[in-house]
Amino acid sequence: MKYSLGNIQYFWPKQTVESFYQSAIDSDVDIVYLGESVCSKRREMRLKDYLYIANELTKANKQVVLSTMVLLEAPSELNELKKYCDNGDFLVEANDISAIQLLTERKLPFVAGSALNLYNHHALKLLTEQGMVRWCIPVELSRDRLKNIVYQCEKTNIRHKFEIEVTSFGHLPLAFSARCFTARSENRPKDDCQLCCINYPNGRLTQSQEGESLFVLNGIQTMSGYCYNLSGEQQNMQGLVDIMRVLPESEEAFHIISQLKQGNSLYSETHHSNGYWHQIPGLSTAL
Amino acid sequence: MELLCPAGNLSSLKTAIDSGADAVYIGLKNDTNARHFAGLNFSKSKLEQAVSYVKQHNKKLHLAINTFANSENWQVWKESVDLAADIGVNVLIAADISVLNYARTHYPDLELHLSVQASATNAEAINYYAKNFNIQRVVLPRVLSIHQVKQLARSTEVELEVFAYGSLCIMAEGRCHLSSYLTGESPNMNGVCSPAKFVSWQDTEQGLESRLNNILIDRYSANESAGYPTLCKGRFNVDDTLYHTLEEPTSLNSMELLPQLINMGVSSIKIEGRQRSSAYVREVTQTWRQAIDACLKKKQEFTVNPQWQHTLASLSEGNQTTLGAYHKQWQ
Numbered sequence: 001m002k003y004s005l006g007n008i009q010y011f012w013p014k015q016t017v018e019s020f021y022q023s024a025i026d027s028d029v030d031i032v033y034l035g036e037s038v039c040s041k042r043r044e045m046r047l048k049d050y051l052y053i054a055n056e057l058t059k060a061n062k063q064v065v066l067s068t069m070v071l072l073e074a075p076s077e078l079n080e081l082k083k084y085c086d087n088g089d090f091l092v093e094a095n096d097i098s099a100i101q102l103l104t105e106r107k108l109p110f111v112a113g114s115a116l117n118l119y120n121h122h123a124l125k126l127l128t129e130q131g132m133v134r135w136c137i138p139v140e141l142s143r144d145r146l147k148n149i150v151y152q153c154e155k156t157n158i159r160h161k162f163e164i165e166v167t168s169f170g171h172l173p174l175a176f177s178a179r180c181f182t183a184r185s186e187n188r189p190k191d192d193c194q195l196c197c198i199n200y201p202n203g204r205l206t207q208s209q210e211g212e213s214l215f216v217l218n219g220i221q222t223m224s225g226y227c228y229n230l231s232g233e234q235q236n237m238q239g240l241v242d243i244m245r246v247l248p249e250s251e252e253a254f255h256i257i258s259q260l261k262q263g264n265s266l267y268s269e270t271h272h273s274n275g276y277w278h279q280i281p282g283l284s285t286a287l
Numbered sequence: 288m289e290l291l292c293p294a295g296n297l298s299s300l301k302t303a304i305d306s307g308a309d310a311v312y313i314g315l316k317n318d319t320n321a322r323h324f325a326g327l328n329f330s331k332s333k334l335e336q337a338v339s340y341v342k343q344h345n346k347k348l349h350l351a352i353n354t355f356a357n358s359e360n361w362q363v364w365k366e367s368v369d370l371a372a373d374i375g376v377n378v379l380i381a382a383d384i385s386v387l388n389y390a391r392t393h394y395p396d397l398e399l400h401l402s403v404q405a406s407a408t409n410a411e412a413i414n415y416y417a418k419n420f421n422i423q424r425v426v427l428p429r430v431l432s433i434h435q436v437k438q439l440a441r442s443t444e445v446e447l448e449v450f451a452y453g454s455l456c457i458m459a460e461g462r463c464h465l466s467s468y469l470t471g472e473s474p475n476m477n478g479v480c481s482p483a484k485f486v487s488w489q490d491t492e493q494g495l496e497s498r499l500n501n502i503l504i505d506r507y508s509a510n511e512s513a514g515y516p517t518l519c520k521g522r523f524n525v526d527d528t529l530y531h532t533l534e535e536p537t538s539l540n541s542m543e544l545l546p547q548l549i550n551m552g553v554s555s556i557k558i559e560g561r562q563r564s565s566a567y568v569r570e571v572t573q574t575w576r577q578a579i580d581a582c583l584k585k586k587q588e589f590t591v592n593p594q595w596q597h598t599l600a601s602l603s604e605g606n607q608t609t610l611g612a613y614h615k616q617w618q
Contacts, residue, residue, distance in 0.1 A: 071459055072409045073435050075442075081411075098411035101418075117405075117461055117475055119355040122385035140467045140475070145357060152358040175463040178430035178612040181533060185525050190618040206532050207524045208503045214523060215465070215532075222458070222533070224468060275471070281500060282468035 001234065003257045004031035004165065006247040007067035007093075009173060010218055011197040014044040020251060021053045025060045027254040028261050031243065032057050035067040035084065037095055037113075039180070039219045040077045041195065047083055054090055063091075070095040070115045071176045071220065091133070100130065109133045114167055115176070119145075121152035128161040136165040136245065139172045139228075142279035143236065150240055163242040168230040169256055169266070170247025171203070171216050171223040172282070181217040202249055213271070214283070226283055229272035231256075232265040288548075289555040290579055291349065291448065292572045295327035299568045300337050306569050307576030310347035312380065313337060314478075314561065318360070319352040319367045321382075321404050322561040323478030331370060338374055349378040353402035354478045355461075356383050365389060372397050380426070381405075382461060387420040400424040400448065404461035404475070408435075410442040417445050424448055424554060430459045433544055433613040437551045446554035451541045452571060453559020454604060455611050457519050457534040465518055470500045481517045488513075497521075514605055538603035539611045542575075542596070545582045546589050567602055574598050 005024060008017065024032055034050045034057075036042050054064040066084050069077060078098065085092055085102045094100045095113035103110045111134040112118055112127055124135060137146060146164075153159040183193035185204055197203075203216035203223060213225035230237075230244070237244070244260055246253050259266055275284035292308035294300035303311045314320030316328040329337060334350075341348040350371045356364035364386050371379050372394040379397055381387050382404035390397055401407055401416045403426040416422045424446035427436060440447055458465070466480045467473035474480045485500040495507045497516035504521035507513045514520065514536040523532040539559070541548070548556065556579065558571055574595045582589040600608055611617055 070462070071406075071430065072412075073431055075410070075438060078409055078411055096409075096412060097405070097407065097415045098409050101411045101415035104415075115462060117355045117383065119383070119476060120358040120361055120385055122356070122358075122361060122388070123383060126384055126388055138464075138475075140464045140473055145359070149358045172464075172468075174468055175458040175465050177458045177533075178432075178618045179457060179534075180618065185528075185532070189616055191615060204525050209506055209522065209524065209529065210503050211524075212502060214469075214502070217525065217532070222465060276467075279471070281471040282464065284471075 001237070001241070002030040002243045003028065003260055004243050004245045005029045005033065005253060005257065006167065006170065006245050007033040007035050007037055008248055009038060009171075009221065009223070010201055010203060011039070011042045011044070011195065012201055013198065014049070016201075017045055018053070020248070021057065023251055023254055024062070025056060028258045029062060029254070031063045031065065033065045033067045033093060037067045037070050038221050039197070040069060040074070040080065041193070042197070044198075047080070047087070051087060065091045065093050065111055067093045067113065068095050068099050070173075072096055072098055073178070093136070100127070104130045107131070111136065114139050115173065119149075121149050121156060121158070124149070124153060124162070125156060125158050128158050132162055134163040134165055134243070136167065139167050139174070140276050140282060143233070143240070143277050144279055146240055164240065165243035165245055166230065166237065166241050167228065167247065168233075168244040168260070170228060170249060171226075172228050172247075173221055173223055174215070174282075175222040177220050177222070180220050181222065182219050185217055224273070224282060226271050226273040227268070228274065228276070229266060229268070230274055230277055231260055233274065233277055234260065234263060288553070288579055288583065290572070290575055291555050291557045292568060293558055293561040293563070294568065295322070295324070295561040295563070297329070297333050297336055297340075299565045301340055302565045302569045303572050304341065304344050304346055306572035308346065308572050310349055310377070310555070311341060312349040312351055312557075312561070314351045314353075315367055315370075317363060317367065318477055319354055319356075319364050321351060321353045321402070321474065321478045323354070324562050325483060327562060334370070334374055338376060347377040349380050349400065350376040351380040351402060352386060353380050353382045353404045355475045356385055357476060361385070368394070384419070387416065387422070391420045398423050400426060402426055403428050403450070406459045406461040408459065410439060413439070413443050413445050417443075426557065428459050429456050429539065430612050432615050432618070433547060434615075436553070436613070437547075440551040440553065447552075448555035448557050449541070449548060449553055450539060450559055451556040452575065452599060453538060455534065455537060455539040455609065469502055469518055481515070486516055512605065520604075535607065536605035537607040537609050540599050540603070540608035541610060541613055542578055542591050542599065544610070544613060545578060546587060549582060570598055570602055
């Protein structure tokens, strides 16, 4: 099993990001995803800043992958995506089919991110022919369904062509919208958001009127209210999963990765969930 | 400019055709359908009748096989495509690349439209589907502003279809797991959001409560009208502020944009609502038929008749309508 650090989903100040990745250099992580995938207005970090960090991480023997935007609407966003694809050195994670179009045109290999809707072996076969070398499964996919896909991939002799990665820890990206929910929560229109999401380094918690944590608002992205935690599932990932991905909430991510690497389960005083993996509601917990 | 109307059963389909639709879109009674609601949709024999009624009237039938197939039951999606081709629907609407690939490989003459569930929001995404599967049309997600639709129209040869009226998905379609997060049933895989079997209502001292899988979605005081607990339209707390955190219960109505949509060369105007009644289909189809005809005739002098607006508002969620993402301020 390898362990990866997903790209930062929130909007953190540049200094925080730089010091976070400084810590990554000395951590146990094997693979680091870098880049902005949520909102193109977040410009504390530019591609050149990420490429600088990418080179530092590479020197420390980490594999670097550049993550790209999930929801691209404006031509300017496509231009930025092209720059990521043309970086010349690093593997790219496609989070929208547009990235696959650009990468296949360039005959470059790619990671298929969890925001792509890939739910069966026929879809995976097509993408392996187009250059997919790794598949991060949709967050809502269960172990049973994954097992079935893997079985079919083995039967059709494509399983060896790509790695399988599972988002295993952190608040899950659940939905993407034209609307910015953080701006809305401050009564601002998106055009005049004043980048207010920088004030919420872990998003804004949304609770039901009975106090149940439902979602976390993070710009145009809606995330799971509970932290997803598959640390107790490592045993039953054997033979199915090659990489466990941790989504960073803070520098705590490096401790989590060390614990996972030692095969330990992580317990928390706050409620965690693992429902999706067990094919029950995502916010539920199977013991 | 095509008027494309929804039908959840044969009676609605006939109503749509009789009320002025140029084309009707429907789905099968199985998991392949992104509007897989209990009691709705088409069996094989109803589909045959639908094809024959539409042909008799010289209109078009679009069949949506637009959820994402799983490995275990991939056969169901394959057989649904086979059925669509054999029975002679005019258009197949699909989202999953495996379904598109199968349809294109086995039925090269079948017209393919990219479903809104594929969430193609930019020119390169459309390009991918056009190059790989030769799609003729893309149904645009309800996340684009009118300016962005215009930019897309200029940058692609693929026909554009836009949602004009009906329930409003606040999220990019196909990119929302909120419903599976709360209920375990996935719109992408099972074709239904906020499924009715998880809905419950209870009168309490604090008001009428609507729940989805026992999670409180909203609570209504006596003078408020209660809506179906689609979870993105619930009232939740962020810190201590209670509000419609994601979206108010409201419907999309883009009628005032008709002249712009026609000018930019949009091919089809789509009405949402395969889960709605025949009466809804009749009223909405008739209203949009009149508006499109008037707009094509008068072009720039087109104004929205207040009676049309009134009819559409009365059929909307919470009797409210919005321009949605087409209007930048909404975002």
